[in-house]
Amino acid sequence: MENETTAMPRIGDKAPAFKAVTTQGTINFPEQFAGDWVILFSHPADFTPVCTSEFMTFAMMEEKFAAANCKLVGLSIDGLYSHIAWLRTIKEKIEYNGMKDVEVKFPLIEDITMEVANKYGMIQPGESSTKAVRAVFFIDGKSTIRAIIYYPLSLGRNFDELYRALIAMQTANAFSVATPADWNPGDDVIVPTAGSCGSAKERMESKEEMKCYDWFFCTKKLTKETIMEKILKK
Numbered sequence: 001m002e003n004e005t006t007a008m009p010r011i012g013d014k015a016p017a018f019k020a021v022t023t024q025g026t027i028n029f030p031e032q033f034a035g036d037w038v039i040l041f042s043h044p045a046d047f048t049p050v051c052t053s054e055f056m057t058f059a060m061m062e063e064k065f066a067a068a069n070c071k072l073v074g075l076s077i078d079g080l081y082s083h084i085a086w087l088r089t090i091k092e093k094i095e096y097n098g099m100k101d102v103e104v105k106f107p108l109i110e111d112i113t114m115e116v117a118n119k120y121g122m123i124q125p126g127e128s129s130t131k132a133v134r135a136v137f138f139i140d141g142k143s144t145i146r147a148i149i150y151y152p153l154s155l156g157r158n159f160d161e162l163y164r165a166l167i168a169m170q171t172a173n174a175f176s177v178a179t180p181a182d183w184n185p186g187d188d189v190i191v192p193t194a195g196s197c198g199s200a201k202e203r204m205e206s207k208e209e210m211k212c213y214d215w216f217f218c219t220k221k222l223t224k225e226t227i228m229e230k231i232l233k234k
């Protein structure tokens with residue numbers, strides 16, 4: 001409808017629901033993913049080089065994300081047969097950056113009508129009105145959007161960063177901590193800021209293994225093993 005606007009979902013919102021046809025059959029989103037984290041991501045078009053490099057990289061990392069209870073779901077404004085042909089080409093013909101014979105096993109949504117892309121604010125007309133930008137939505141097991149990243153068409157994503165962000169958010173949940181700049185598992189984590197003058201004093205005098213740079217900025221050790229033991233699927 002002309003002039004119809006859709007509010008873009010934001011961090012903390014419930015993931016907008018949709019039913020869609022994918023390369024792995026029909027999906028009911030986010031309902032059928034409840035209990036797991038899911039990364040819903042868009043790419044501009046099939047049979048394009050940056051997208052091909054991204055899909056190969058993401059497919060190679062799928063098991064690593066699955067081990068952290070996270071499923072992957074892709075989307076572009078292309079039809080199902082284009083998706084199938086492109087994924088077959090990737091598997092049969094493309095050898096790139098040491099990767100070959102790569103099978104994309106996660107669902108890729110066909111969204112010719114742009115219904116899902118519009119719901120999620122993946123069409124950003126200043127960049128393109130016919131192609132989705134490179135959007136990434138991190139959605140937790142309760143179907144709440146926890147992080148959103150947007151990249152322009154020309155910029156391939158860093159999938160190690162997506163994994164780092166996932167593990168950091170899961171660590172924050174599991175251990176009630178926050179993670180500082182450039183954090184990676186094994187680095188010190190941030191203890192929640194003192195909420196009162198009493199707790200600030202207590203914290204500065206605490207014998208707990210904390211390092212305080214000032215009353216509002218304290219860190220503690222949290223080993224990679226402790227994190228992974230709690231987060232990774234047994």
Ligand code: BEZ
Nearest residue numbers: 044048049050051153154
């Ligand atoms: C690509 O994936 O290579 C691409 C797609 C759309 C615009 C520019 C690059």
